[in-house]
Amino acid sequence: MSNWIAIGSINDIPRRGARCVKSPIGTIAVFRTAEDEIYAIEDRCPHKGGPLSQGIVHGAQVTCPLHNWVFSLETGEAQGADEGRVRTVALRLDGETILMDADLVMAIAAE
Amino acid sequence: MKQRLVVIGAGMASGRMLEHLFEADPGAFEVTLFGAEPRGNYNRIMLSPVLSGEKTYDEIVTHDADWYRDNNVNCRFGETVTAIDRKRKVVISKDGETAYDKLLIATGSAPFIIPVAGKELPGVMAFRDLDDVNNMVAAAGKPGAKAVVIGGGLLGLEAAAALRLRGMEVVVLHLMGHLMERQLDPAAGYLLQRELESRGIKVHCKAQTKAILGNDRVEAVALDDGTVYPADIVVMAVGIRPETRIATDSGLHVERGIIVSDQMVTSDPDVLAIGECVEHENVVYGLVAPLYDMAKVAARTLLKQDAAFRPVQTATQLKVTGVSVYSAGDFADAEDREEIVLRDASAGVYKRLVLKDDRLIGAVLYGETGDGSWFFDLMKRGAEISEMRDTLIFGQAYQGGAQLDPMAAVAALPDDAEICGCNGVCKSTITGAIVGKGLTSLDDVRAHTKASASCGSCTGLVEKLLASTLGDAYNPAAIQPICPCTDLGHDEVRRLIVAKGLKSIPAVMQELEWKTSCGCAKCRPALNYYLLSTWPGEYEDDNQSRFINERVHANIQKDGTYSVVPRMWGGITNPRELRAIADVADKFAIPTIKVTGGQRIDLLGVKKEDLPAVWADLNAAGMVSGAAYAKGLRTVKTCVGSDWCRFGTQDSTGLGVRIEKFMWGSWTPAKVKMAVSGCPRNCAEATCKDVGVICVDSGYEIHFAGAAGLDIKGTEVLCHAKTEDEALEIIVALTQLYREQGRYLERIYKWAKRVGSDSIKANIVEDLEKRRYYFERFVYSQKFAQVDPWEERVNGKDAHEFAAMAEFGFPQAAE
Incomplete structure (x- = not known):
C-alpha cells in the first residue's frame, strides 16, 4: 500500500527546474522537465552533498551545482565516469496535483 | 537530330550515370527521366540520419531542380512507367507514350515484405525511401510509441537506432542467431547487440515472425515462440529484391535481376540497365561502389566508347549508428584456416583476422576500424604475412617498428589502396587531384573526386591524405x-545566431540541429549568454539555463547556503551601509563576515529562504547586488588617488566609481574584474586585472588582459587616454568587443590571446568610429541590464526559488 500525499501543483515548479520538499529523510528535490515529466530524488549529491535541486535540468538529468556531476532523474544513477546514486522517490500526477509516496519516504527514514 | 534517352528510375545509379554522360558530352542526348518518387535524386544511404533527425532531407539531395534544369533533363517525377513497347521503342506511363532511341532501366530494388498474415495492415512499412521515413517520423511523434523492426541487418539496425533516438520504444526481431550475420561473426554481432541494448533497444534473435496482429491497423507482432510485442508501427527491413517487373513484362532476359553484359546492355541492344535491378555474371549488387562503376560503364557505352564492368572485391565498412564495423573477405571458420583474435571488452573493441597459407583472407573489425583498408590491401595483394604475424592484429602502425604515427600509416598506403568504398576512389586519385587541381579542403576533395561524399566514413582518411600531401599548407x-x-x-553558433536571426534557445537547438532535446549544463548557459548579448531588449533571459548563482543572485557555498555581497562602488562605503550590514548579520544570524579581495564585504552562510529578506534590508540602506556571482562586471578596485594620497596623480577613486556605475549589470562571457590605480605604484593592483587603469600625470594608461587566478599574467598596455571621458569610452568599447567576440567562460586574457591584441587595438584604439560604435552598442544594451536583481526579487520575482514547495513530518499518532 502506498500513502500518496499531495505536495503541490505541477505549475508550482518551473519547466527545467525543481522545488524542494522537506521531509523526515531531509530535503527531497522535485523536478519538472521540459516535457512536463516529474521526478523526485534526494536533494543531496553523494559526492559532496550538493543540493541537486539547484542544478541545471536538461532532459531527464540534472547537473549538480557544486562539481558538475550529472544524475539521471529516472534512476538516480550518476552518469558518465562518476559513480554513485541518489535515492528516487515515487511521484504520481493527479491532474495538476503532484502526489508523493510518503510510505516510501517513511520506509527510507526507518532504515 | 539528338538521340532520345529515356531513363526509368531516378536513384543514385542513374543519377551518377547522367553526371558522367553530361560531363563527357552534354549535347549527346535529349534525356527524359522517370522516377516513381515525386522528387529527384537524393543520397539514399543517408536516410538513416534523416530518420533520426540528425540531417534534413535538403542536406541529402544530390541533384536539385537547378541541376536538372541546367542539364535540360525532362523530369517526370512521380510518374511510374507501366510498360515498355520495345518494338515501337516507346515507354508507357500515365501521361501517355514517350519514344526513345536508347533506354536505361535503373529501377533499383524493392523491399522484401515477408509473407505473413497482417502484412497489409496500416502501420506496416518498409525503410526504403523518404516517404517511409516521413511515415516513421510521424509515428514517432506520439509519446510512448512502440516500433518493431523486423530484420537485424544494417538497414534494420539503422532504422531501430534512429527510431530510438526519436524516443520510440524499439524491438528488433532477427531471424538468425546474431545481428548482421552476413557482415559480422557471432562475437562481433554480440558486441553490437550489447551496444544497442545499452541504448535501450531490445534485440530478439532467432525470432520467427508468425503474424502481424491488429484490426484497423497494426497493434502487435506475434512470434512462433509465443512472444508478442505490442507495436504502433512495424518496419520491414529483411532485405531487398531487384525490381525487375517492367523488364520481365517487356520480354527482356531476366533471372534474379535483369541480365546485362559487361557493357551494361540487356538482351535488347538499345536497352541498358544498371544498379540494384541488374544481374551481372550471376551476381546481384547492393553496395553503392559497384553501382557507381556500372554508371560509369553505361555512360561510356551510350557514348559508343569502350568500357567494361569489372567487379572488384569489396570490403564492407559500415557505421551502424555510431559504431564502426569493418568486414572484408571470407571470415567463416574452416579446417584449413587459422585466426588471430583481439578482444578489449572494456573499450568495446574486437578484431579477428582469418589466415590461410600465411595469407590474410578475411577480417572483421569492431569498434576500431582504422586498419581496415590496410588489411584489405594485404588481402587483395595476397601478401605473405608470416614475417609480421605476431603483430599483425595490432595493425599497420606496429609493423616495421617505427610507424606509430597515423599520418605515416596513411602515407604508406599503396597508390591503389581504396580510400572511399562508396565511390570506389583510390589513394592516387585523391592525391592526384589534390596536387593536380590544387585542392586544399575536404569539400574540394569531395567535389572533385567524390571521396567521402557518400557515407562519410572515410573522412578521417581523406583528411590525413590532405595533410600528408599538402604538409603544413593544409589547415583544417x-x-x-x-x-x-x-x-x-562557439564562434559558429554565434555567427549562426546572428545570420539566421535565432532568438530563443529552442530556436537555436532546432535550427542548428542540436543532438539532445534539451541541451546540457554546458551549452545552455552559453546559448543564453549569446542570445542575451546579441539581442538586447528582445531576448528574454532563460533563468533555467543559468547556473544557480546567477539564478538566485548569490553564491552557493559548499553546504548549500549562500553568500551575499552588496556593491561598494569603487570600494567606498560609509557608516550607514556598514550599520545595515551589521544589522543584517545580527538579524539573520549570518555566521561569517569577510572582506573580499575586490574591496567589499561578503556575508557568508545565508540560508536560501532568507535571501529575499536579507536583500530587502540591504536595499533599504541603498545597497544593490554586487554581482559577485555573475559572468559580468564584478568590481572596480581603486586606491585613494589624488583625494588623499601624496603620490596620486588623478582621481582614481572617482574614475573607478564612475566606471562601476556605468557598467554594472552588464553580462559578459566570463567575469570581469577591473581596477584603477592613482599612480604607477599601483596599489590597486591594476596590472593583473581583466581591465586596469594606471593614472599618470599626463592622463590614463589603459591596460588589459591580465590574470591572477589559475594563470598569472601581467596586463598589456592597450593605449593612453588624455581625459577621464576618453578612458571610460575606451574601456567600455573594449568590454563590448569582448562581449561580442569572447566565447562563453573565456576570460579577457584568453580572448585577447586568441584574436590577437593587434585586432583589438585596430578596433578600439586606431579606429575611432569603431570605438564609438562599440561604445554605443554597450550603452544600448545597458538600458535593459541595469536593474537591481535583488530589488526585483524582494518585490516577488521568482518567489518559487526561495521557498520549499511542501513540508511533511512523521505521521502523527491516530486521534
Missing part, C-alpha cells in the same frame, strides 16, 4: 564543439 578548421550536444563551435 579544427573546431572544438561547445559540448557533445552539437558539432558546432
Whole structure:
C-alpha cells in the first residue's frame, strides 16, 4: 500500500527546474522537465552533498551545482565516469496535483 | 537530330550515370527521366540520419531542380512507367507514350515484405525511401510509441537506432542467431547487440515472425515462440529484391535481376540497365561502389566508347549508428584456416583476422576500424604475412617498428589502396587531384573526386591524405564543439545566431540541429549568454539555463547556503551601509563576515529562504547586488588617488566609481574584474586585472588582459587616454568587443590571446568610429541590464526559488 500525499501543483515548479520538499529523510528535490515529466530524488549529491535541486535540468538529468556531476532523474544513477546514486522517490500526477509516496519516504527514514 | 534517352528510375545509379554522360558530352542526348518518387535524386544511404533527425532531407539531395534544369533533363517525377513497347521503342506511363532511341532501366530494388498474415495492415512499412521515413517520423511523434523492426541487418539496425533516438520504444526481431550475420561473426554481432541494448533497444534473435496482429491497423507482432510485442508501427527491413517487373513484362532476359553484359546492355541492344535491378555474371549488387562503376560503364557505352564492368572485391565498412564495423573477405571458420583474435571488452573493441597459407583472407573489425583498408590491401595483394604475424592484429602502425604515427600509416598506403568504398576512389586519385587541381579542403576533395561524399566514413582518411600531401599548407578548421550536444563551435553558433536571426534557445537547438532535446549544463548557459548579448531588449533571459548563482543572485557555498555581497562602488562605503550590514548579520544570524579581495564585504552562510529578506534590508540602506556571482562586471578596485594620497596623480577613486556605475549589470562571457590605480605604484593592483587603469600625470594608461587566478599574467598596455571621458569610452568599447567576440567562460586574457591584441587595438584604439560604435552598442544594451536583481526579487520575482514547495513530518499518532 502506498500513502500518496499531495505536495503541490505541477505549475508550482518551473519547466527545467525543481522545488524542494522537506521531509523526515531531509530535503527531497522535485523536478519538472521540459516535457512536463516529474521526478523526485534526494536533494543531496553523494559526492559532496550538493543540493541537486539547484542544478541545471536538461532532459531527464540534472547537473549538480557544486562539481558538475550529472544524475539521471529516472534512476538516480550518476552518469558518465562518476559513480554513485541518489535515492528516487515515487511521484504520481493527479491532474495538476503532484502526489508523493510518503510510505516510501517513511520506509527510507526507518532504515 | 539528338538521340532520345529515356531513363526509368531516378536513384543514385542513374543519377551518377547522367553526371558522367553530361560531363563527357552534354549535347549527346535529349534525356527524359522517370522516377516513381515525386522528387529527384537524393543520397539514399543517408536516410538513416534523416530518420533520426540528425540531417534534413535538403542536406541529402544530390541533384536539385537547378541541376536538372541546367542539364535540360525532362523530369517526370512521380510518374511510374507501366510498360515498355520495345518494338515501337516507346515507354508507357500515365501521361501517355514517350519514344526513345536508347533506354536505361535503373529501377533499383524493392523491399522484401515477408509473407505473413497482417502484412497489409496500416502501420506496416518498409525503410526504403523518404516517404517511409516521413511515415516513421510521424509515428514517432506520439509519446510512448512502440516500433518493431523486423530484420537485424544494417538497414534494420539503422532504422531501430534512429527510431530510438526519436524516443520510440524499439524491438528488433532477427531471424538468425546474431545481428548482421552476413557482415559480422557471432562475437562481433554480440558486441553490437550489447551496444544497442545499452541504448535501450531490445534485440530478439532467432525470432520467427508468425503474424502481424491488429484490426484497423497494426497493434502487435506475434512470434512462433509465443512472444508478442505490442507495436504502433512495424518496419520491414529483411532485405531487398531487384525490381525487375517492367523488364520481365517487356520480354527482356531476366533471372534474379535483369541480365546485362559487361557493357551494361540487356538482351535488347538499345536497352541498358544498371544498379540494384541488374544481374551481372550471376551476381546481384547492393553496395553503392559497384553501382557507381556500372554508371560509369553505361555512360561510356551510350557514348559508343569502350568500357567494361569489372567487379572488384569489396570490403564492407559500415557505421551502424555510431559504431564502426569493418568486414572484408571470407571470415567463416574452416579446417584449413587459422585466426588471430583481439578482444578489449572494456573499450568495446574486437578484431579477428582469418589466415590461410600465411595469407590474410578475411577480417572483421569492431569498434576500431582504422586498419581496415590496410588489411584489405594485404588481402587483395595476397601478401605473405608470416614475417609480421605476431603483430599483425595490432595493425599497420606496429609493423616495421617505427610507424606509430597515423599520418605515416596513411602515407604508406599503396597508390591503389581504396580510400572511399562508396565511390570506389583510390589513394592516387585523391592525391592526384589534390596536387593536380590544387585542392586544399575536404569539400574540394569531395567535389572533385567524390571521396567521402557518400557515407562519410572515410573522412578521417581523406583528411590525413590532405595533410600528408599538402604538409603544413593544409589547415583544417579544427573546431572544438561547445559540448557533445552539437558539432558546432562557439564562434559558429554565434555567427549562426546572428545570420539566421535565432532568438530563443529552442530556436537555436532546432535550427542548428542540436543532438539532445534539451541541451546540457554546458551549452545552455552559453546559448543564453549569446542570445542575451546579441539581442538586447528582445531576448528574454532563460533563468533555467543559468547556473544557480546567477539564478538566485548569490553564491552557493559548499553546504548549500549562500553568500551575499552588496556593491561598494569603487570600494567606498560609509557608516550607514556598514550599520545595515551589521544589522543584517545580527538579524539573520549570518555566521561569517569577510572582506573580499575586490574591496567589499561578503556575508557568508545565508540560508536560501532568507535571501529575499536579507536583500530587502540591504536595499533599504541603498545597497544593490554586487554581482559577485555573475559572468559580468564584478568590481572596480581603486586606491585613494589624488583625494588623499601624496603620490596620486588623478582621481582614481572617482574614475573607478564612475566606471562601476556605468557598467554594472552588464553580462559578459566570463567575469570581469577591473581596477584603477592613482599612480604607477599601483596599489590597486591594476596590472593583473581583466581591465586596469594606471593614472599618470599626463592622463590614463589603459591596460588589459591580465590574470591572477589559475594563470598569472601581467596586463598589456592597450593605449593612453588624455581625459577621464576618453578612458571610460575606451574601456567600455573594449568590454563590448569582448562581449561580442569572447566565447562563453573565456576570460579577457584568453580572448585577447586568441584574436590577437593587434585586432583589438585596430578596433578600439586606431579606429575611432569603431570605438564609438562599440561604445554605443554597450550603452544600448545597458538600458535593459541595469536593474537591481535583488530589488526585483524582494518585490516577488521568482518567489518559487526561495521557498520549499511542501513540508511533511512523521505521521502523527491516530486521534
